[in-house]
Amino acid sequence: MKKSERVLSNNLYLLRAEKRWTQKYVAEQLGVTRQTIHSLEASKYNPSLMLAFEISQLYRKRIDEIFSYEKKGERGG
Template identity: 75%
Template sequence: MKAQKGKLTNNLYLLRAEKRWTQKYVAEQLNVTRQTVHSLESNKYNPSLILAFEVAQLFQMRIDDIFTYEKEEE
């Protein structure tokens, strides 16, 4: 079975800006570093499933309303 390639993106920056939350605040709520929040927002880091659920809970949204996965064509 071949591993499928794809790209995970998110709208975390926009959601955070709407609430006027700082990266530091979000990091404290998620018990991660501010750098982790920055890396998530810039799509440099893919969260674990648990962290994705925690982000969704923090924003009171569904995971797929925050994170989008797009398969790459082979």
């Protein structure tokens, strides 16, 4: 399968909403900008491995509970 046929998706928006955190709060905790959090939630930006680990620690979830690497269109589309 070609790389272009797979995408990295996440459930960051839902996790943040469950905790009632703002994008600004999450950004401050991770040391990034609010725009970075927005881009991550919209799947417009893929995090570095280091940032992915930091996100998993913040939410107290495994990386594979937050991010998934799947075929385009598999996730509700």
